[in-house]
Amino acid sequence: MSNDAKHTGASSPQPASCKIGAGPHAAGGPAGKRPAPPCTLVIFGAGGDLTRRLLTPSLYNLSVDGLLDDGMRIIGVNHGERETKAWIDDLGQSLKQFAADKASESHGGRVDEKAWKWLSSRMTYMAGEFEADDVFDRLKERIDQSSHGNAIFYLAVGARFFKPIVERLGRHGLLKEDAQRKGCFRRLVIEKPFGTDLASARDLNAHILRFAAESQVYRIDHFLGKDTVQSVLAVRFANAMFEPVWRREYIDNVQITASETLGVEGRGKFYEQTGAFRDMVPNHLFQLLAMVALEPPNSFDAEAVRNKKAELFDAIEPLKPSDVVFGQYETGDAGVGYRDEPDVAQDSTTETYAAARVFIDNWRWAGVPFYLRTGKRMAARRTEIAVQLKRVPFLLFRGTPVEALTPNIFTLRIDPAHGTRFDFNVKVPGPAMQIGAVRSAFNYNDFFAERANVGYETLLYDCMLGDVTLFQRADSIESGWCAVDRVLHPEGGALPVYGYPAGGNGPVQADELLARDGRAWRPLQDAE
Incomplete structure (x- = not known):
């Protein structure tokens, strides 16, 4: 790969579970995890499928696990006038349906009303076009009024809106981190598709890095x-x-x-x-x-x-x-x-x-x-x-009734089965040296408590913590x-x-x- 095809448009690098109805909101998270710091999460595309099917259930699960700070605020931005209550009610209904659909994986398939109330009480809907300056003026006013000043801007929108939203966030000072507030952060989460080829990816990276530092940009891949x-x-x-x-x-x-x-x-x-x-x-x-x-x-x-x-x-x-x-x-x-x-x-x-x-x-x-x-x-x-x-060399087994040895295969099973599997060879019981293929398997559910996973909980939590891994x-x-x-x-x-x-x-x-x-x-x- 030629040097001119690599590393362009980027600044130098800077140093889960879906538990529907699992219990009341707790003061601390599972396995000793600490709650994320307080922040305002702004979701562009609040009326979209991604917000309804993935982001809301993931935020709810983090709430159930006690991993969100009491200072958490969520602002949903979308075109079309509607009341905050109507938006929340729609998301709540989708969450209940999600719980019912996942009943076999989610402890009875019921929504923990206490956890949902805790989360929904921190949610606000804001109507506006993604390319309208007044939307960003209103966002800046709300975020500046918060005691912490931390903000994450999640672009759950079509790729055509990535550039205009990032540009307006930058021009309105929403990506500027306040040096007077120790630890204050501003972060940008961008979904794929991140470009459609090399030229478009370079162009998008260059545009984003005009308004934000590389350390502020979280390009998300839900597989991870x-x-x-x-x-x-x-x-x-x-x-x-x-x-x-x-x-x-x-x-x-x-x-x-x-x-x-x-x-x-x-x-x-x-x-x-x-x-x-x-x-x-x-x-x-x-x-x-x-x-x-x-x-x-x-x-x-x-x-x-x-x-x-x-x-x-x-x-x-x-x-x-x-x-x-x-x-x-x-x-x-x-x-x-x-x-x-x-x-x-x-x-x-x-x-x-x-x-x-x-x-x-x-x-x-x-x-x-x-x-x-x-x-x-x-x-x-x-x-x-x-x-x-x-x-392995077949020489040792050429006098046996085996034409070929089954290869050893180690399989990492990601979805829908979760675990590993290993195929190898053993001697078949009996007087003759006959080789047979066998399989050894490990399933996560046999060793660990079952935890349905939407796939975004860890990513959202890590973003709040500033972990870019x-x-x-x-x-x-x-x-x-x-x-x-x-x-x-x-x-x-x-x-x-x-x-x-x-x-x-x-x-x-x-x-x-x-x-x-x-x-x-x-x-x-x-x-x-």
Whole structure:
């Protein structure tokens, strides 16, 4: 990767659970966690799906766990006049429905009215357009009146509003941290998509950094809020059995899968502009890639971890079009085809499936292929990382009735199963030396209390604490887009998009991508 394709537009880096009805608001959090400092959380897009389905339940869960300070205030900004009470009532109804839907995971499926009252009493609705100066004048007045002066601005809006909102926050002095108030902070949370290619990501980073320091910007990827994603680092670095073999001498290949059984579910207009590759590969799947492949940091200090991630993204060899396969689901036993979905063009060539072969050009991983795949309307819902070790020499077993030894595969299961699995070989009982494949598995629920996870609790809490470990830095964002830019802008024209039946395993061309290397995808529906 050339130097001019990296680290532009960024300043120098600066040093969960969903427990519906779990109990009354407490003075302190679980496992000795302290409440976050007081702050005003401003949510742009307060009437949107993200606020209703994810942010509100996550804030509620933090309230139940006693992790929010009594000085917490929430201001929801959205276009359209409405009363604060009506906004809160709508969110409360959605929260109750969420609790009912998650009843099996959430201690009876009831909302803790005391915790919800505590949270909702701190919520205010503000009507206004995201590009209207008077909105920011009113916000400044309210925040300046608070005793703490701390504020987090959450952009739960479409990407077209990122620039105008950040610019107005900056011009109205809302991102300026008050040096006279010790510890006073102003932070900016931005959802993906963070650009649509390398050029747009550079442009967006440069614009944001005109008005905010890199240390104030929290680029959020909800995949990193999952406990099972964070546990990848713990599994790797807290166990002596793994780290010695976590390298090219012992690992044959790594497969990272994020498959869904759902289709676009009414998001056809968004998907037509995005597609599976942009939506998943340079962000979600690359984050999983970083967790499994980064070098050991000196500590779990935020910048130590993020520096190692940046090194890893820099080492990804730029993907070539021949490394990638696109697919689009067609009508099958599991449902209608993508082109028959609402707001989708009848001749759409948008991919709903993407597979890629990725190489990392460093000492640890040279020559080891990382196979990534993601798709909608697939045979199974599964997010996992499968690490396949190299086969042992067969010489010792050539006189036995075994044609080949099953490879050892260590699987980190992220969703919907939570845990790990290891496939290995043993002798089958009996007089003959016969080898059989067996499996050892660990499930989180067998050892730890079940805690349903919306996925945003940890991220919101960390943002309030100022812990940037799980958030993306500008240089890593740009390196990720740099690695895929040749696929997004191929010299020979757009990549072909191959069909696959709804409810299938993806297009056959994705199987051929691995077959060229003498390998095959892990089955999506193998036995648990």
